[in-house]
Amino acid sequence: MNDAIGCHSCSAAEINEIPEFRSLARVSSDCHGRSPGGRLAVCSRCGLVQAMVGPAWREEIDEIYRNYDIYFQSGGIEQAVFNSQSGASSTRSARLVQGLSEYLDLPENGRMLDVGCGNGAFIRAFASEHSSWELCGSEISDKYQQDVEAIQGVRQFFAGGIDGIKEKFELLSLIHVLEHIESPIEFLTSLRDLIMPDGNIFVEVPYFLDNPFDLIIADHASHFTPSSLTAIAGASGLKIEVLATDWVQKEISCLLSRAKTEDNKLVGGVEDSLHEAKTRVKWLENCRESLKRPGDAPHFGIFGTSIGANWLHEELKTAGNGVDFFVDEDPNRIGHRLLDRPIYSPPEIPADSVVAVPLAPVAAANVAARLHKSAAGLKVLVAAEVNP
Numbered sequence: 443m444n445d446a447i448g449c450h451s452c453s454a455a456e457i458n459e460i461p462e463f464r465s466l467a468r469v470s471s472d473c474h475g476r477s478p479g480g481r482l483a484v485c486s487r488c489g490l491v492q493a494m495v496g497p498a499w500r501e502e503i504d505e506i507y508r509n510y511d512i513y514f515q516s517g518g519i520e521q522a523v524f525n526s527q528s529g530a531s532s533t534r535s536a537r538l539v540q541g542l543s544e545y546l547d548l549p550e551n552g553r554m555l556d557v558g559c560g561n562g563a564f565i566r567a568f569a570s571e572h573s574s575w576e577l578c579g580s581e582i583s584d585k586y587q588q589d590v591e592a593i594q595g596v597r598q599f600f601a602g603g604i605d606g607i608k609e610k611f612e613l614l615s616l617i618h619v620l621e622h623i624e625s626p627i628e629f630l631t632s633l634r635d636l637i638m639p640d641g642n643i644f645v646e647v648p649y650f651l652d653n654p655f656d657l658i659i660a661d662h663a664s665h666f667t668p669s670s671l672t673a674i675a676g677a678s679g680l681k682i683e684v685l686a687t688d689w690v691q692k693e694i695s696c697l698l699s700r701a702k703t704e705d706n707k708l709v710g711g712v713e714d715s716l717h718e719a720k721t722r723v724k725w726l727e728n729c730r731e732s733l734k735r736p737g738d739a740p741h742f743g744i745f746g747t748s749i750g751a752n753w754l755h756e757e758l759k760t761a762g763n764g765v766d767f768f769v770d771e772d773p774n775r776i777g778h779r780l781l782d783r784p785i786y787s788p789p790e791i792p793a794d795s796v797v798a799v800p801l802a803p804v805a806a807a808n809v810a811a812r813l814h815k816s817a818a819g820l821k822v823l824v825a826a827e828v829n830p
């Protein structure tokens with residue numbers, strides 16, 4: 443229990459820290475390794491799993507954002523998402539626009555604001571399907587302003603906070619933004635005022651129950667489940683129109699609209715949330731042990747080039763275990779280098795290699811099966827299933 447730092451969402455004074463988390467290495471959301479020492483907790487009132495948001499956390503994330511390097515592994519090109527069975531890929535943004543089009547009857551013309559737009563990946567995908575819409579992007583800094591303004595259909599870029607935005611939109615999007623935000627209820631409430639009476643807010647966040655690696659992302663303030671996201675939306679004066687965990691694997695897709703009244707029923711589910719978070723921290727501890735380089739491995743690699751891979755490299759570096767290469771199925775990353783090591787496609791893996799697969803259980807088994815088919819004599823290390 444911690445008395446100095448309370449819940450950054452519902453403002454409860456008491457949160458339950460999970461002390462075992464402090465020993466785990468971490469990763470920034472732009473996939474750079476961070477040393478251990480983070481603090482994870484669960485609110486004793488609303489049950490939200492969260493970083494302990496205080497002066498030390500704010501100082502660290504300020505440093506992360508000053509040096510943020512989006513999609514650096516592929517030269518700024520958005521990461522691919524993969525079908526868990528076939529391995530077929532598309533961009534995350536394209537998959538999300540497809541999902542929106544299936545559930546939301548968008549008019550031929552409208553205005554869309556992408557909040558926290560980065561270098562414009564989602565705007566670009568949306569523009570390709572809705573070319574008559576007026577598009578805007580907002581971001582804390584103007585680092586990617588020229589990239590965003592170069593997208594056809596973009597009318598305006600807002601640098602800084604959302605306070606200076608006065609117009610209203612038919613659609614707002616927050617793609618992997620809300621998990622970074624302190625006081626998510628306050629933030630969503632302010633966004634509600636930017637949509638038309640019949641407008642929508644589309645939110646995409648990681649799903650830590652399916653992907654425990656979300657917990658070790660240093661600059662994520664909140665770690666959501668469908669129930670906690672629903673509660674926060676209700677307290678923000680919004681209601682759920684669509685909530686899905688199958689548009690993009692390991693993520694929650696949520697479409698919101700204005701509610702007639704606020705729902706402040708944030709109490710409940712604390713014991714379940716605490717158990718779920720502790721279980722996944724334990725799973726990460728087991729990954730750290732089970733995915734080590736075997737002493738007799740002539741060649742050792744890590745599958746992936748994003749969160750899990752960079753986290754495992756950080757853990758192995760601390761333990762003195764070397765990594766020779768990385769493996770990826772994303773053609774935009776194959777042939778590049780990560781941490782001064784080559785990124786191979788599966789058929790390029792050296793013979794008699796051992797490859798660790800630091801992926802969520804929902805994806806790891808299928809990846810391991812594809813690796814076995816593509817490289818002779820390959821040994822693949824996969825972490826056990828999460829044991830609830």
